[in-house]
Amino acid sequence: MITKEEVAKIARLSNIELSQSEIIHAQKHLEAVLQYAARVQDIAKDVDVAILKNSNIERDDEIIPCDPQTILAQAPEREGDFFVVPVIIENN
């Protein structure tokens, strides 16, 4: 049983603001999905299959020219070549 407090905590971890009614709605949804998903426990304990190894590829670290203006042009707020954001810590 997932509590409202747990939902609120996960919302904070997810960096998503939720209203009280949205938390209640999310609680019901999470409950249903997680109850179904929990069945993986039933067979997981008997699984005896080795983990697959991944392999990586490499390439030369070449500098390719890239115009920053095409990216900066999409900034919600900018000052010169900087992205502007609200203050990090509020003064009380």
Add this chain to the structure above:
Amino acid sequence: MNIHPFITIRELEEKLAKKEITREEILEFYLRRFEAFDGEIKSALEVFDKESILQKSNSKSGTLFGIPGIIKDNICQQDRVTSCASKILENFVSTYDATAIARLKDAGALMIGRANCDEFAMGSSTETSAYQKTHNPWDLSRVPGGSSGGSIAAVAAGLVPWSLGSETGGSVNQPAALCGIVGLKPTYGLVSRYGLVAYGSSLDQIGIATRTVWDSARVLSVIAGKDDKDASMKQVEPKDYTKNLTGTLPKNLRIGVVTNALHAEGIDPEIVSAIEGAIAVFEKNGASIKHISLPSLDYAAATYFILSRAEAASNLARFDGVRYGLRNKKATTLGKMYAESRHDGFGEEVRMRILVGNYVLSAGHAGQFYNNAKKVQRLIRHEFMQAFADVDVLVMPVHPAPAFKFGAFADNKLQLDLQDYFTCAMNLAGITAMALPCGLSKENLPIGFQIVGPDLSEELLFQVGHAYQQETDWHKKTPKGY
């Protein structure tokens, strides 16, 4: 104009080769079809202007020269909006082409627009798009499936002969089956994910929708093959998948029918009957049929819920309103800006999946959910590999019932998520699968089935599917009125 609405890529190529038609005329034809019919289907979020479409692609030659297609809106096209059908990227303009797009442009293919989809590819009905719902051309009161519903509906209604979608849990093959066309989910790592907006990075693959299997092989030949920009790929060279398509079934083909899937609880009897009809066609043409059971399939959806949501929670953390996309400008601190921008910019389904994802990864829950799901994922792949030791391909359902009405699962989200039941296992195992039409329900709605093969067996799937389409004409059936 000597183009019939449901012409295939192969037929268009023949006309171009004989100089019966130009690429400008082909493009004009399809642009007019969007104008005529997309007002009610709503497959496209945007159809581009003729000049820029022509200007952006190879104007001289190429394997797909002059053939227009539409691209799911989670695949980056340079200088075009890529919104992932979300408000959070409403005005985001891609600064580069996805590798698949670059290869298509180089091959002369024409990118006609961007196709609607479920927001961030999260859904099975294209109902979660922040902009519009796409309608199934076979019955406008029904969904086309999802999440690549726009891409699929456009091909199903003959608005384009091919499109790109993406699969994470079935988002190309499920809608392809619901709309009566061919869908392909390539082996994980066969097609570059560079430029595909990530949902579940260990599951995502760009997929292809076409009218025929031959056409699918044609498109895959252009986009598949290793790419320096995607380190998760199989290191295979591009190749021509149409070369060995004879139209006859490979000799001594061994087909495994997944009986626990075909007789799963709740599957529509018309679907079972249509798939049994397809199996009979294979038998008649010399294939041997073996009945196989894959018990771990019953845990695939649960495993998929956990792993896809966990990866999505991480992948979507980048959307924070700082450098691009929607920003809540009323927020007074950085932290509030993140939280409120993400609340305002993401729709409810996306927010829910992020919450589920972070929950199953969080301290105290990761063991029960995420770690166990990884183990079950290995079991699922292992069962497929064991099956492929005895058979060459598997046959099973794609969808439990024909296309459903809008809002059918509004009060039962879990049932909507379970529309992925037959397709998510292939994404978890990383193997390849192709959906093909094999019947029509008594309400004249498409029924499809899927052929599933081991890693990098696309060529075999194409041979089997192409042979099936020489013996049957389900792929020639079309919705009325288009």
